[in-house]
Amino acid sequence: MFKTNALFAAVLAVSATQAIAASSEAVIEQNGVDQIADVYQEGVGQASYIYQTGASQQNSATTTQLGQDNFSEVTQQGALHQADVIQTGVEGEVFISQYDRDNSTIVEQAGFANSADVIQDGVSNDVVLIQDGAYNSTIVDQFGEGNEALISQSGQEGIVDLIQTGNMNVADIDQAGIGNSVDLEQQGDGNLALVDQFGDSSQAMLLQSGTDNFATVTQAGFADYASISQTGSNNTAIVTQQ
Numbered sequence: 001m002f003k004t005n006a007l008f009a010a011v012l013a014v015s016a017t018q019a020i021a022a023s024s025e026a027v028i029e030q031n032g033v034d035q036i037a038d039v040y041q042e043g044v045g046q047a048s049y050i051y052q053t054g055a056s057q058q059n060s061a062t063t064t065q066l067g068q069d070n071f072s073e074v075t076q077q078g079a080l081h082q083a084d085v086i087q088t089g090v091e092g093e094v095f096i097s098q099y100d101r102d103n104s105t106i107v108e109q110a111g112f113a114n115s116a117d118v119i120q121d122g123v124s125n126d127v128v129l130i131q132d133g134a135y136n137s138t139i140v141d142q143f144g145e146g147n148e149a150l151i152s153q154s155g156q157e158g159i160v161d162l163i164q165t166g167n168m169n170v171a172d173i174d175q176a177g178i179g180n181s182v183d184l185e186q187q188g189d190g191n192l193a194l195v196d197q198f199g200d201s202s203q204a205m206l207l208q209s210g211t212d213n214f215a216t217v218t219q220a221g222f223a224d225y226a227s228i229s230q231t232g233s234n235n236t237a238i239v240t241q242q
Contacts, residue, residue, distance in 0.1 A: 049073045070109075072096075103142070105129075111136065114153070122147065125164070133158065136175070144169065147186070155180065158197070166191065169208070177202065180219070188213065191230070199224060202241070210235065217241075 048063045049072070061074045074096045088110045096105050096118045103120040105127045114131035118140045125142040127149045136153040138160040147164040150172045158175035160182045169186040173195045180197040184206045191208040194216040202224040204217045213230040215237040224241035 044068045046070045047072070050075075107131075111153075116140075118142075125149075127151075129153075133175075136160075138162075140164075147171075149173075155197075160184075166208075169193075171195075177219075180204075182206075185209075188230075191215075195219075199241075202226075207231075213237075215239075 046069070050061045050063065059076045061076060063072045063074065077099050088108075096107065099121040100123050102124045103122065104125070105118050105120065107116050107118065107127075107129045109116070109131045111132050112134040114133065114136045116129055116131065116138045118127050118129070118138075120127070120142045122143050123145040125144070125147045127140050127142065129138055129140070129149075129151045130153070131138070132152075132154045134156045136156070136158040138151055138153065140149050140151070140160075140162045141164070142149065143163075143165045144167045146168040147166070148170045149162055149164065150170075151160055151162070152173070153160065153175045155176045156178045158177070158180050160173055160175065161184070162171055162173070162182070163185045164171065165185075165187050167189045169189070169191045171184055171186060171193045173182050173184070175182070175197045177197050177200045179201040180199070180203070182195050182197070182204045184193055184195065184204075185208070186193065187207070187209040188211050190212045191210070192214050193206050193208060195204050195206070196218045197204065198218075198220045200222050202219040202221070203226070204219060205227045206215055206217065207229045208215060209229075209231050211233040213233070213235045215228045215230060217226045217228065217239045218241065219226065220242045226239045226241060228237045228239065230237060
């Protein structure tokens, strides 16, 4: 059940020598062929678990942790997945689970006490998550095909809850304020949602269950609230709050 090739064993050996702090831990289990995992840890109290199981065509997971009290867990089943986790701050944690095939997730945490949870159970879905702020939380669930999620959190106490169950949807979210939240669900196909939050304590709720809809929300004030629901096709919604 536990298979590690010579190259990966060498990577582990190097990583073990470079994990300079006590309490650092890396546990990796690979069951299949052509799977590659790379773990580099430097700091205090870090832990990284990578599981790649099932019939595989070169699944790859890379975890780099520089800092303190970081935690990362990657689980990949299927084929052609890619997961990259880079943590350079303190007290960050990342959970990534990828099923089916050809999904990609990149998570970079350079702030303080940020958390990320990404689940992909579709085909050819992409997630890019950058957290440079503090106390931010992001949950992404992708179950369709060809969906894209681009999320940047550079503020504080931001919350993003994104669900994509359709196909070829795109969500682009940028949080730069304090205490903002985004609840976005895309159930249809070919929808595009853009959310920019530069103010504080604002909330944006979006539902796209139709086809080829476009929605954009810009919140630059205080305690703004926006709600958009699109169930038809080729609709456009633009909300600007200052």
